[in-house]
Amino acid sequence: MIKNTVLEIRQVKKYFKDVKAVDGITINAVEGEFIALLGPNGAGKTTLLEMIEGIQYPDEGEILINGLGWKKHEKELRAILGISLQENHFIDRLTVREVTELFGSFYTLPIGRIDEVLDLVALTEKQGALTKNLSGGQKQRLALGIALLNNPKIILLDEPTTGLDPAARRNIWEILEKLKKDQGITMILTTHYMEEAEYLCERIIILDKGTILAEGSVHELLQQFDLSEKIVFVSDKTVTREMVPDNGLHALTQNENTYTLRIEDISSYLPSFLAAMKEYNIQYSSLECRKMTLDDLFLSLTGRSLND
Ligand SMILES: Nc1ncnc2c1ncn2[C@@H]1O[C@H](COP(=O)(O)OP(=O)(O)OP(=O)(O)O)[C@@H](O)[C@H]1O
Numbered sequence: 619m620i621k622n623t624v625l626e627i628r629q630v631k632k633y634f635k636d637v638k639a640v641d642g643i644t645i646n647a648v649e650g651e652f653i654a655l656l657g658p659n660g661a662g663k664t665t666l667l668e669m670i671e672g673i674q675y676p677d678e679g680e681i682l683i684n685g686l687g688w689k690k691h692e693k694e695l696r697a698i699l700g701i702s703l704q705e706n707h708f709i710d711r712l713t714v715r716e717v718t719e720l721f722g723s724f725y726t727l728p729i730g731r732i733d734e735v736l737d738l739v740a741l742t743e744k745q746g747a748l749t750k751n752l753s754g755g756q757k758q759r760l761a762l763g764i765a766l767l768n769n770p771k772i773i774l775l776d777e778p779t780t781g782l783d784p785a786a787r788r789n790i791w792e793i794l795e796k797l798k799k800d801q802g803i804t805m806i807l808t809t810h811y812m813e814e815a816e817y818l819c820e821r822i823i824i825l826d827k828g829t830i831l832a833e834g835s836v837h838e839l840l841q842q843f844d845l846s847e848k849i850v851f852v853s854d855k856t857v858t859r860e861m862v863p864d865n866g867l868h869a870l871t872q873n874e875n876t877y878t879l880r881i882e883d884i885s886s887y888l889p890s891f892l893a894a895m896k897e898y899n900i901q902y903s904s905l906e907c908r909k910m911t912l913d914d915l916f917l918s919l920t921g922r923s924l925n926d
């Protein structure tokens with residue numbers, strides 16, 4: 619089934635004096651797609667998202683949502699978008715329900731929609747609480763609920779789980795997964811967390827300094843850059859290329875007494891590796907086996923870690 623394109627971002631640029639916040643980005647999203655914009659501080663995620671949201675305007679390039687642009691179709695676009703900003707400020711003296719109703723008053727909502735949304739984001743029990751007394755996770759769920767009030771076709775979420783503990787993060791993920799399954803909603807979210815991008819999104823767009831470094835599914839990204847699996851060990855004895863097995867070995871690198879083997883497949887490599895180390899009487903003070911991650915990819919592309 620061919621899915622409709624719902625978002626077209628064409629060669630968009632936004633500069634602030636000499637800062638190239640967004641420097642020529644092109645993205646197409648189809649209906650029902652979950653896309654993550656992953657990148658470190660200052661990568662341009664918020665600027666890009668705010669241009670999609672019609673909060674900022676591109677210096678160059680064009681953004682179309684369902685084929686419509688912000689200049690002529692603001693009303694139509696507001697009706698189909700749900701937005702949650704990087705920082706949420708609710709009015710402290712209002713309750714969860716009052717804040718939700720306040721935002722709801724911007725739209726013509728069907729009867730019962732407020733209850734429905736509070737239920738969806740699991741805040742029914744908290745509806746009488748003042749917003750200033752909510753936990754971080756509850757505040758983020760409230761922000762998500764507000765973004766969902768108008769039953770949007772597309773949601774744009776700027777770091778919806780930053781600063782949350784793993785359980786609160788998972789709560790948000792579950793709500794988003796449900797929206798995908800039940801309503802086929804399209805989502806673009808920004809995040810610093812590779813696990814979040816990996817878990818929720820079929821397409822990950824890695825941004826740095828206003829440009830796209832790489833994009834694809836996790837699997838595609840890791841394959842594209844030949845990031846297989848790795849064994850890292852620390853040894854005081856010198857280990858050379860001749861001492862380690864060849865089967866599926868991509869590279870052996872050394873940084874002081876830490877050695878990294880990039881290999882095709884850990885499970886088939888490890889037994890022969892251990893046998894070889896025994897043969898050469900190599901002792902290791904630590905040994906770690908793992909698959910490469912998006913953070914490794916980011917490090918190999920930029921020399922920096924995602925969360926530096
Ligand atoms: N209004 C502005 N005036 C000047 N510079 C800006 C403005 N907004 C953003 N920038 C700069 O543009 C770059 C991109 O900022 P942006 O907020 O889009 O990054 P981000 O990827 O969302 O970062 P973070 O992960 O920290 O939220 C940064 O260098 C930032 O300092």
Ligand SMILES: [Mg+2]
Nearest residue numbers: 663664665704
């Ligand atoms: Mg940001």
